Amino acid sequence: MIYTKIMGTGSYLPSKVLTNKDLKRYVETSDEWIQSRTGIKERRIVTDEGTTDLAYEASLKAIEDAGVNLEDIDLVVVATVTPDNYFPGVSNLLQSRLGLKEVMTFDINAACSGFLYALNIADKMIKSGAYNTALIVGAETLTRLTDWRDRNTCVLFGDAAGAMVIGKSSENKIKDVICGSRGDVDDLLICENVSIKDPEVNEVGRQDHIHMKGAEVFKFATRILPKTVNDLLERNNMVLDDLDHMVAHQANERIITKAAKDLNYSMDKMFLNIHKYGNTSSASVPLAIDEAIKTKALNKGDKFITVAFGGGLTWGGALIEL
Numbered sequence: 001m002i003y004t005k006i007m008g009t010g011s012y013l014p015s016k017v018l019t020n021k022d023l024k025r026y027v028e029t030s031d032e033w034i035q036s037r038t039g040i041k042e043r044r045i046v047t048d049e050g051t052t053d054l055a056y057e058a059s060l061k062a063i064e065d066a067g068v069n070l071e072d073i074d075l076v077v078v079a080t081v082t083p084d085n086y087f088p089g090v091s092n093l094l095q096s097r098l099g100l101k102e103v104m105t106f107d108i109n110a111a112c113s114g115f116l117y118a119l120n121i122a123d124k125m126i127k128s129g130a131y132n133t134a135l136i137v138g139a140e141t142l143t144r145l146t147d148w149r150d151r152n153t154c155v156l157f158g159d160a161a162g163a164m165v166i167g168k169s170s171e172n173k174i175k176d177v178i179c180g181s182r183g184d185v186d187d188l189l190i191c192e193n194v195s196i197k198d199p200e201v202n203e204v205g206r207q208d209h210i211h212m213k214g215a216e217v218f219k220f221a222t223r224i225l226p227k228t229v230n231d232l233l234e235r236n237n238m239v240l241d242d243l244d245h246m247v248a249h250q251a252n253e254r255i256i257t258k259a260a261k262d263l264n265y266s267m268d269k270m271f272l273n274i275h276k277y278g279n280t281s282s283a284s285v286p287l288a289i290d291e292a293i294k295t296k297a298l299n300k301g302d303k304f305i306t307v308a309f310g311g312g313l314t315w316g317g318a319l320i321e322l
């Protein structure tokens, strides 16, 4: 049986800070509304950096933290809904920017659950015996898709990247990863691609923005978070008390609070950094895990569940021992 573990983590944030007060320049809103409804105080936004730039910086830190040689990395998976190009993918560009061997690289899109999907895939690929050491990244420049005239969405999102190196282990540390999706409710949270153009007409396509039915996504999120946690515990014959911490996708502090209440889990053990960064989609989970480790909220030997949900709809969770 091949086991896997987290070898190192890293994250990167663009330096420009956009506060709730700054947003009042674009939409009718208030710091009070945003903080009380979401927990967000400020977020980071890119000015001249792309998703690959953020992914690169986070990856450098994760690789250094893991202490692995570049030539040891034999798989790169990047979760993103905001790649710099339709192609080549962010993962593809990362391979050369980082100076990795000519290994398999691919991007995946599972919206805010993307990092859990990437972890699931890379973990299973290593456990199959075919790969040894994977770099997995969640990187987003969501503010590029933000409609700055829509107060329902523009106050929520931020830009960031988080990275993780995982590899083979003598002990069973990445214990379980599960993911799910349903596509029949795609109108709840969507950003449409440019429409197909008839070459006879050859119009220039216009990029869409993020559209969200917030209250319905909220309902889904508060149902799927506890369910995913309970599914993971049940599959692994564990109970909530066996966990030292939980790291949920940072979409809304109220969603995390409600999930904790429904699970009867202490908010003291729920990691929170949404106030500083907003919802960074697939970067949210690896950014939060990295920050939890670096601030010693998570320590070696700790058992935690990380869980996410997002557009699609999609969801995922992982049970990990550090």
Ligand code: UT7
Residues within 6 Å of the ligand: 028, 029, 030, 033, 034, 037, 038, 112, 151, 152, 153, 155, 189, 212, 213, 214, 215, 216, 217, 218, 221, 251, 252, 255, 279, 281, 309, 310, 311
């Ligand atoms: O990664 C997954 C992605 N998304 C999510 O997880 C989002 C899930 N949903 C949410 O987090 C919440 O639904 C929101 C934060 C998006 C909205 O909070 P809410 O408590 O569900 O507010 P609401 O949409 O029901 O709106 C309440 C009121 C409305 O005014 P009226 O119709 O009651 O007069 C909105 O127009 O608040 C208004 N509103 C705002 N007011 C000030 C909506 N956005 C704003 C705003 N500033 N930014």
